[in-house]
Amino acid sequence: MxxxxxxxxxxxxxxxxxxxxxxxxxxxxxxxxxxxxxxxxxxxxxxxxxxxxxxxxxxxxxxxxxxxxxxxxxxxxxxxxxxxxxxxxxxNKNVLSKIAQNKESENIKSHYDLGNDFYKLWLDETMSYSCAYFKNPKETLYEAQLNKIEHTLKKLNLKPKEKLLDIGCGWGWLSVIAAQKYGVEVVGITISKEQYQKANERVKELGLENQIEIKLQNYQDLKYHNYFDKVVSVGMFEHVGRKNLDLYFVKVKQMLKPGGLFLLHSILSMFEGKTNAWIDKYIFPGGYLPSLREVISIMSERDFHLLLAESLRLHYAKTLDIWTNNFNLAVDQVRKKYDEEFIRMWNLYLRSCSAAFKVGSVDLFQLLITKEINNEIPLTQEHIYK
Structure with missing residues (x-):
């Protein structure tokens, strides 16, 4: 045949x-x-x-x-x-392939606007849809997500009254903790209406309207100049598209004060190349996973300086395993709203992503960098791990 x-x-x-x-x-x-x-x-x-x-x-x-x-x-x-x-x-590591151009994402919102009720079924109480940080293997997903937020904010060395931009703020938990614990003023942005509505509800419920402003806005449309002391972006950089990588750093540089700290939390691929066809069509249209060397090269050309690069690869594999288990436990409830093809698609997506982290074809990095040079930063990173 x-x-x-x-x-x-x-x-x-x-x-x-x-x-x-x-x-x-x-x-x-x-x-x-x-x-x-x-x-x-x-x-x-x-x-x-x-x-x-x-x-x-x-x-x-x-x-x-x-x-x-x-x-x-x-x-x-x-x-x-x-x-x-x-x-x-x-x-043959001396041979480089021609890197294909990738279209700019126009419909990534469809992934995040599936509905808060859907994500609530299998995410933790913080509704964090990004890599958790497990200080020990027995921690719950909720504890590990709080760890991740704290680990991220410690790297920024936040001070009271500083201005923090949260690019891709999701459902707003990081913005909330930054305001509550560190006393900073936060602007959080998202392009998901579902996330925007839920994040604003949290801000109002906690009485933080004077400290946190959540905007339904694309990072490309922000007009701030030398305004923010610190910038953080967790799990959003993967969606900007290859053509916009340089633009992304240009916009962050525009908004960040000279010497300001920027924490980029993103999945990175081992090598430059095309996005997986299935992921591009069904999961994250228009997304692109750059390599670590690609990101370092682009940011260096914009006069950003790397302070710290930390891999959380195994943390993301564990996070995805928990999400997969949670999703399968809630599958009867998912089935009330979605068909069997959708369920199998999500099961494959979560399991295959976990496997990709375990074999090292992708990694999760937190990159701590400064806009231009900053000689006033701490000499060590002890404050992060205390």
């Missing part, structure tokens, strides 16, 4: 790992020299014309639609995709 021949030919180029394909007629195709570590079980034939599209995208779509099942170790699946996608770098 021609379709099976084409699939075998395509997958034979995935020259890493041990796995098997079970076709719709029960025929098995084994790849690798050792015992298969995972299986892709096709329940339906893939039409001939579809096979020439992105393979990982097609398989993910078939999984979402219940036409394909996955058995075995998700970490091994992530490894296969990682080594296949980046073999040009891993085999």
């Amino acid at each position: 021609l379709e099976k021949k084409i699939i075998k030919l395509i997958l034979s180029k995935w020259d890493y790992g041990d796995f098997r394909i079970v076709f719709w007629d029960k025929e098995e195709f084994i790849l690798g020299k050792n015992q298969p570590k995972f299986s892709l079980i096709l329940k339906e034939k893939i039409p001939f014309y579809v096979l020439f599209k992105d393979t990982s995208l097609i398989f993910a779509q078939y999984y979402m639609q219940g036409k394909l099942d996955i058995e075995g170790d998700y970490n091994e699946i992530a490894k296969v995709l990682y080594y296949f996608s980046n073999k040009k770098y891993l085999k």
Whole structure:
């Protein structure tokens, strides 16, 4: 059968790992020299014309639609995709690929505007949709998210009455703690109406209107000049798009005072390249994960200076594992509003992201940097870890 021949030919180029394909007629195709570590079980034939599209995208779509099942170790699946996608770098590090342009995101809001009720089902009480920080493995997700906020704010070395900009403030918990605990004045921005409404509710409930202003606004539209003492951005940089990376740093520099501190918390990829086709189509349209070297190069050209780079890769893997478990525990409630394809899509998204962090194809960094040079900062970072 021609379709099976084409699939075998395509997958034979995935020259890493041990796995098997079970076709719709029960025929098995084994790849690798050792015992298969995972299986892709096709329940339906893939039409001939579809096979020439992105393979990982097609398989993910078939999984979402219940036409394909996955058995075995998700970490091994992530490894296969990682080594296949980046073999040009891993085999010959002197060879650089041409980096494809990526369109600017126009509809990222659709991901965050699924509804506060949806996210409330599987996030913690802070509604933090970003990497938590586990001081010990037994901590709850809520405790670890509070740790993350505290860990982030300590790095900024906040002082009373300072002005803090929170780019991508989400549901507002970091802004609230910064105002309550450190006495700073906060401007938080988000492009999600759901987040904007909930964050404003929190501010009003806590009587912090004189300290916190939440805006429904894109960072590109902010007009401040040399106004903020500190800037923080948690889990938003991934969505600006490759074409806007430089613009992002230009805008932060415009708004930050000379010598001001900027804490960037973002997922970064190991290598520059295209966004995963399935993620781009179904999860985060227009997003882009730059590499660490790409970010350092761009920010350096804008006269930002790196003080501290910390990887929280394993923390994000653990966070995602908890989210996946929470999501599956709440799946009956999710099913009341969304269909089975949506549920399988989210399950695949959460599990595959965890696996990607575990195999190191992506990382989570907190970068502490200054606008221009600052010789008044503490000589050590002891204040962060006290």
